[in-house]
Each structure stands twice: as structure tokens, then as C-alpha cells.
Amino acid sequence: MRTIFAEYNPQCNSIDVYTSAGYMLRIDCWEAEKDLKTTPGSDCVLNELAINEPLEYTRLYLDENLQM
Template sequence: MFRLNCNEWEDGLKTTLNSQGALDALAIDEPLEYARIMLDNEAQAWIDAQDDMSVW
């Protein structure tokens, strides 16, 4: 078992209210996917995609 320190991982990411909510939901609902995104350094790209999708 391991523990995720989301605050450290998310430090420095540029988020909006929408993308922060989506990121929080991902961490709660799909923690393994959240960890994969963070460990693969794909977090900012994922966040940007969430914000782009909110327009539609």
C-alpha cells in the first residue's frame, strides 16, 4: 500500500475551478489513473485537455 501526497504533486500546476474539480474527482474515483498521470508527468496536459473540453 502506498500514500499519495496530492498537494506536492499538484504544486505548480495551473488549474481552473473546472480542471481542479476534475483532478480532485480523478484522485478520489480513479486513484491509480491519477497516480499514472502524475508519475508520467502528464498532469498539465491532462488539465489543459479538461479545460478545453469544458467549452463544448
């Protein structure tokens, strides 16, 4: 599955990933981050990553490396 692009959806607080096969994957940021151990600073970094680098956020989430 080849990714075309990803974007942050502020209405749903999610990352929407669109593929060349016509599929859309939606990652709920709240669900993805609810079990992480975070500080106020790391929360800001996660928010910045989701908004400005949604493909990187998606890659980290799918690889289960979001805590890092």
C-alpha cells in the same frame, strides 16, 4: 513492481498505492498539484480523478502528465 490497488486517503489528501511486493507508495495530492496551472473546473476534475480513479491519477503523476 506489480500494483495491487490504489485508494484515495481523505485524511492525508493523498493516493495510497499498495503493491504485491508489500510496498506502499503515498502521493501527496497537494504537493503533486501545487505547480500546476489550474482553473476551478480543472481543480474539480483533478479531485474527481483522485477520488474515483486513483490508479489513473497515479499513472498521470508518475508519467509527469498531470497537467494534461
